[in-house]
Amino acid sequence: MLNRRHLGFALAGGAAALAGGLVWQLNALPLAPAVNYTLLDGRSADSAQWRGRVMLVNFWATSCATCVKKMPMLMATHRKYESKGFEVLAVAMQYDPPAFVAAFAQERQLPFGVAIDHTGAISQAFGDVRVTPTTVIVDRQGQMVKRLVGDIDEAELHGLIEKLL
Numbered sequence: 001m002l003n004r005r006h007l008g009f010a011l012a013g014g015a016a017a018l019a020g021g022l023v024w025q026l027n028a029l030p031l032a033p034a035v036n037y038t039l040l041d042g043r044s045a046d047s048a049q050w051r052g053r054v055m056l057v058n059f060w061a062t063s064c065a066t067c068v069k070k071m072p073m074l075m076a077t078h079r080k081y082e083s084k085g086f087e088v089l090a091v092a093m094q095y096d097p098p099a100f101v102a103a104f105a106q107e108r109q110l111p112f113g114v115a116i117d118h119t120g121a122i123s124q125a126f127g128d129v130r131v132t133p134t135t136v137i138v139d140r141q142g143q144m145v146k147r148l149v150g151d152i153d154e155a156e157l158h159g160l161i162e163k164l165l
């Protein structure tokens with residue numbers, strides 16, 4: 001957050017930059033990392049395919065009570081917004097047994113992509129995710145706009161998604 005001194009400097013700097021023909025953005029959001037993953041159905045995918053879509057990347061585990069409790073909400077959210085360019089990717093943590101993840105996804109008929117972070121590379125790329133659930137919202141330009149750790153407020157999440165769509 002900018003205080004008055006910083007705001008004045010930022011405005012003066014921004015005006016100087018614009019006058020000089022340069023364009024720059026205050027508080028630029030970090031880009032989502034480039035990651036490759038394999039979905040439970042065997043398809044290979046990567047984060048470059050997210051461009052043009054609003055993505056919710058949910059790091060979870062079958063042993064995480066909050067993760068399991070929130071999965072129906074994520075399913076409903078995916079169904080509500082998928083036709084508008086929204087997608088969910090559920091990334092199971094490295095320590096989660098693959099058979100448990102596959103059974104969970106099949107039993108609940110998860111309508112979105114599920115990947116297992118076998119090596120921990122995906123969670124590492126997203127800022128060394130260790131706590132589940134951790135949810136990252138990525139906008140259409142590939143910028144990470146929000147990181148939520150723990151329980152997710154559905155109304156707040158839907159408001160953010162609608163704003164980004």
